[in-house]
Amino acid sequence: MTERLFTLAVWMSAALVAVVLVWVIGDLVRLGIPHLSLDFLFAAPRDAGRNGGIGPILVSTVLIIGVTLTAALPLGLMAAVWLAEFTTRGHALGKAIRLSLDVMAGVPSIVFGLFGNAFFSIYLGMGFSILSGGLTLACMILPVFIRTCEVGLAAVTDTWRQGAAALGMTRTAAIWHVLLPAASPAIAAGMVLGIGRATAETAALIFTSGYVDRMPESLWDSGRSLAVHIYDLSMNISGGDTAADAAALVLITLIVLFNMLAQWLSDRWLHRRLVA
Amino acid sequence: MTNYSESPYTLGSIDEAVACCAPKPQLKVRALSVSYGDRRVLETVSMDIYRGCITALIGPSGCGKTSLLTSINRLTDMLPSARVEGSVCFEGQEILDTTVDTLRLRRRIGMIFQKPNPFPISIRRNLELPLREHGVRKRSERASRAEQALRDVGLWEEVKERLDSSALSLSGGQQQRLCIARALVLEPEILLMDEPCSALDPISSAVVEELILRLRGRYTIVIVTHNLAQAKRVANYAGFFWMTERVGKLIEFGQCQRLFDTPAHALTQAYVDGVRG
Numbered sequence: 001m002t003e004r005l006f007t008l009a010v011w012m013s014a015a016l017v018a019v020v021l022v023w024v025i026g027d028l029v030r031l032g033i034p035h036l037s038l039d040f041l042f043a044a045p046r047d048a049g050r051n052g053g054i055g056p057i058l059v060s061t062v063l064i065i066g067v068t069l070t071a072a073l074p075l076g077l078m079a080a081v082w083l084a085e086f087t088t089r090g091h092a093l094g095k096a097i098r099l100s101l102d103v104m105a106g107v108p109s110i111v112f113g114l115f116g117n118a119f120f121s122i123y124l125g126m127g128f129s130i131l132s133g134g135l136t137l138a139c140m141i142l143p144v145f146i147r148t149c150e151v152g153l154a155a156v157t158d159t160w161r162q163g164a165a166a167l168g169m170t171r172t173a174a175i176w177h178v179l180l181p182a183a184s185p186a187i188a189a190g191m192v193l194g195i196g197r198a199t200a201e202t203a204a205l206i207f208t209s210g211y212v213d214r215m216p217e218s219l220w221d222s223g224r225s226l227a228v229h230i231y232d233l234s235m236n237i238s239g240g241d242t243a244a245d246a247a248a249l250v251l252i253t254l255i256v257l258f259n260m261l262a263q264w265l266s267d268r269w270l271h272r273r274l275v276a
Numbered sequence: 277m278t279n280y281s282e283s284p285y286t287l288g289s290i291d292e293a294v295a296c297c298a299p300k301p302q303l304k305v306r307a308l309s310v311s312y313g314d315r316r317v318l319e320t321v322s323m324d325i326y327r328g329c330i331t332a333l334i335g336p337s338g339c340g341k342t343s344l345l346t347s348i349n350r351l352t353d354m355l356p357s358a359r360v361e362g363s364v365c366f367e368g369q370e371i372l373d374t375t376v377d378t379l380r381l382r383r384r385i386g387m388i389f390q391k392p393n394p395f396p397i398s399i400r401r402n403l404e405l406p407l408r409e410h411g412v413r414k415r416s417e418r419a420s421r422a423e424q425a426l427r428d429v430g431l432w433e434e435v436k437e438r439l440d441s442s443a444l445s446l447s448g449g450q451q452q453r454l455c456i457a458r459a460l461v462l463e464p465e466i467l468l469m470d471e472p473c474s475a476l477d478p479i480s481s482a483v484v485e486e487l488i489l490r491l492r493g494r495y496t497i498v499i500v501t502h503n504l505a506q507a508k509r510v511a512n513y514a515g516f517f518w519m520t521e522r523v524g525k526l527i528e529f530g531q532c533q534r535l536f537d538t539p540a541h542a543l544t545q546a547y548v549d550g551v552r553g
Contacts, residue, residue: 088356141528159393166389167406167458168382177405178395 025252032249035242041250044211049229054247060130060223061199061254063216064209067134068141068198069191076142077187079147081175094242099170105143110203112140117207128222133209140204141194148193152186153179157214190268194260199251202227226251296380299512302466302496303348304499310343312355318343320362321526322494325466330488330497332532335517335547340524341500344466349385350378366466376426379441383410386459390471392451394443394458398433401463402443402454408452410462425461428485430451450481453487460495469499473506485510504548508536514543 043053079097087094116136126132158178162202166172180187202225210222211232224232230247300329301324312317318340319363333341343352350371362370371381394402403422412418426432429455435446436500439553443454446494473481488510498542499509507514511532516539518527528535528544539545 066473098396112494157393158393159389160395162389163393163455166351166382166460168379168410169406169409170379173405173409178397179455182396216494 008032014115027071027246028249028252029243030259031245033246035246040246044215045229045243047234048240049213049243050237050240051243054226054229054250056213057224057226057229057247058250060209060216061226063130063219063223064137064205064225065195065198065258066135066220067131069195071135071138071144072142072194073191075138076145076190077149079142079146080153081180083101083146083170084149084153085171085175085179101143101147104146108203109201112136113141113204113207116204121208126220128208128210128212129220130209130216130223131219133205133223133225134205136208137198137201140201141197144197145190145194148190149183149187151192152183155186158184159218183268188262191266192259195262199225199255199258200227201225202231226254295368297323299320299329301325302327302367303498304363304365304399305344305348306365308344308347308360308364308450310340310347310361311359312358314522316551318412323526323529325496325498326513327496328493330492330510331513331515332511333498333500333517334502334504334507336523337521337548338524339517339519342470343519343524345470345498347372348466349382349387350376350469351382351387353378360417383462383484384464385466385468386462386464387454387468388459388470388472390536391475392448392455394446394451394454396442396444399443399446400439402458406448406458406462421461422457425457426431426454428460429457430483431457447548448478449483451474452476452484453520456484457488461539463493466498469497471500472503485511504536504550506530516541516547518543518547 040053044055045057046052046155058142067102076186083094110219112137116132116139120126120135121128122234124132126135160178161174165171169177177232179191205225205228209225210226211224212222213224213229214221216223226247229253230244233247303322303325305321305325308318308321309316317338320341321344333344335341343358346352346365347360348366350373352360360372362372366381366385369376382524388390395405400419400422403425404418404432407418407421412421423436426435431450434450435454438445443451446454452475456467456472472488473484476484485506488499490499492512499507499511513530513533515526515529515534516527516535519525528539528541530540535544537550540547
């Protein structure tokens with residue numbers, strides 16, 4: 001009897017989760033599709049976004065994510081390598097950094113937004129700009145990215161480290177040619193998580209990259225990201241709901257595409273490292 | 277039986293290998309002790325390793341044989357808690373000296389591990405990566421040295437069609453021979469082998485054992501093995517280790533045949549007779 005109840009509960013929970021997801025996506029597709037057109041993707045928003053399209057907003061979004069990844073990927077990988085390869089168990093500084101990363105991973109994004117506004121926008125004088133927003137997002141996704149990469153590196157078997165050392169290879173060579181490629185699935189996973197979070201972020205961007213919906217001319221311009229645009233349309237603009245639905249559909253498609261691209265890049269990178 | 281005339285090996289037949297009639301010590305181990313933290317695993321070992329010969333280290337698990345090997349190529353440096361005392365002299369140079377260039381040392385003293393550990397990259401890159409790291413810039417030279425190493429371990433015919441596929445797609449025995457080739461490609465003088473056959477099936481094990489015999493004379497080999505029959509078959513010299521009061525010690529060292537036939541020590545006698553251990 002308990003066995004059956006438990007089985008039923010497990011099935012029901014899984015079904016419930018699936019139904020919610022299907023519902024959300026179904027709703028977006030149903031409401032968004034009629035508003036969606038090539039024109040919508042490329043045109044500038046008119047009438048506070050009720051009409052027109054999301055062209056400049058798409059460009060801003062891509063630029064923001066670009067800045068984020070350019071800053072977060074090298075920094076995150078290096079930090080992960082340091083944590084995984086250069087600190088031994090019980091290393092005091094390593095422990096402190098791990099702890100602070102774990103705390104930072106749980107900090108609400110609005111706090112990152114305020115920090116980014118204070119540090120990048122005001123203190124470093126970047127103002128409301130795509131640069132400032134992208135860097136703020138980089139700070140936000142770094143903790144999770146670093147820890148994912150570190151765990152991936154730590155999971156790489158020690159026999160390869162020993163093998164490389166026994167061949168008289170430097171630690172740099174071992175990390176670059178053997179350990180990082182071996183950990184690349186974890187690195188890709190961290191990247192996908194980060195891109196997902198960054199693309200969906202609003203709170204951290206409102207105070208940093210701002211919400212100017214013109215086409216940005218440089219990274220120093222303010223730019224409105226897609227998520228901010230959706231938030232604005234649905235919360236502040238009466239009659240903006242259909243445009244919001246269409247934009248949300250674009251956002252979800254974009255996230256899926258970003259993830260596929262990350263997967264593809266990491267596979268290619270892995271393949272090249274492993275075979276060529 | 278293996279037909280040696282059609283053998284893929286290029287090292288020559290086993291019989292042509294140099295016998296050790298006039299042994300010259302290449303490594304002189306003196307009063308070597310190894311500890312991990314507070315725990316001493318090996319105490320005051322002294323022995324000579326002779327050039328071109330195979331020296332087998334036998335004895336039960338945990339009596340410090342592997343620690344002796346990793347002290348010789350300074351792999352103990354990777355463990356912060358490891359402390360090595362005493363002296364290991366390699367052609368007049370003190371290996372344990374902190375100023376020794378360990379990268380160069382490890383190029384001259386290669387190591388084969390118990391579990392085959394080819395890198396998760398292609399067969400070709402497994403061999404060319406160490407060469408590139410040691411400054412072989414010319415691609416053609418890397419390729420020809422890789423081919424020679426693969427021929428030396430009898431793997432060339434088996435893999436020449438798929439040099440670009442992953443090394444992990446090879447069987448266990450092939451992987452171990454690839455690891456030996458990867459060590460040989462750097463043209464080392466000494467090979468340290470830590471139970472190189474114990475993770476392999478009997479047939480692969482026999483192939484690797486035959487390969488080790490072919491390497492005799494060209495390389496100095498120190499092999500840790502739990503397989504007494506194998507030690508008897510391949511080794512010129514043997515050292516018997518035993519644990520007394522939880523510390524590993526070298527009980528007896530000498531010519532392999534002598535050690536097995538007329539051991540000087542009662543513990544050795546008991547161990548080779550299979551009474552203990």
